[in-house]
Every structure is written in structure tokens, then in C-alpha cells.
Amino acid sequence: LKPETVEILDTGDNFINVSWVPSKAGPRPSHYNVEYRERDLHADNDVVDGTNSEKSWPLSEDVKPDPYTENLQMTIDGLSPGTRYQLRVTATNNFGSTSSGIRDTSTEGESPQAQAATPVGRQGWFIGLMCAIALLILMLLII
Secondary structure: OOOOOEEEEEEOOOEEEEEEOOOOOOOOOOEEEEEEEEHHHOOHHHEEOOEEOOOOOOEOOOEOOOOOOOOEEEEEEOOOOOOEEEEEEEEEEOOEEEEOOOEEEEOOOOOHHHHHOOOHHHOHHHHHHHHHHHHHHHHHHHO
């Protein structure tokens, strides 16, 4: 039942594309979910018995197993750029559910926190403003 191999196929500014191989042993799952959460919001001591506790794992839409494919995949959209995420794949059937191991990954781009942390002196708008003021002063000195 537990998904075997979970891979991160691709990441972008606001998405992660995940692929997994369904287990070939045991009963077949009725559906899968990709669960994810921001990594920085959860401490390492949140781990219980090798898996993280059930706190704050938003679910993706259900992914139905396809008997004709070896791999299943899903794209998680609407994520924040430059952010670290944890994700896992959960298989569910009539007997319960089980999750894969946790995978850590990051979206691309610059996080809003990193953009806000850039000093004013290194931001483009500030440099442009200072150049314009210097040019005006130079013109006034020449005249």
C-alpha cells in the first residue's frame, strides 16, 4: 500500500511536480494524496516514529491509481517562491492509509522574506533615485 519511490520531477517559482511508484505488494489503494507543508514552520522535533506527526499537512486533490501506468504524478500549484517544503505521498484504501517517507524540496525564485531583507542601498529603485539626484546637483553646479 505504501508508495515506493517518491521523486521531485520539477520545481518552479510556485509549483512542485511530484512522481511516485505505487506499491506492488498488498491491497491496492483507492486513491493517493500528496501532502505538503512549509519546512521552516515545523521543527525537527516534530518527528514521531520516523514520520512527522499529523500536524498541518494540507492535502492535494485525490489521484486515482491507473492500472496501465507504472508511475503516478501530480503538480502542486499555488506555492510561495523561494520556500522550502516537506512533502509525502499518502495511499488510502478501505483498511486505512499509509504515507511515504518525507521529502524536502524548495521552490525556485526569491522568497518574499529575502526580498524584504535586501538593504535599501542595494535596491534598484534607491540606486536610480540617488543617480537622478546626483545628476540634478551636477547640472545645478554647471549652470
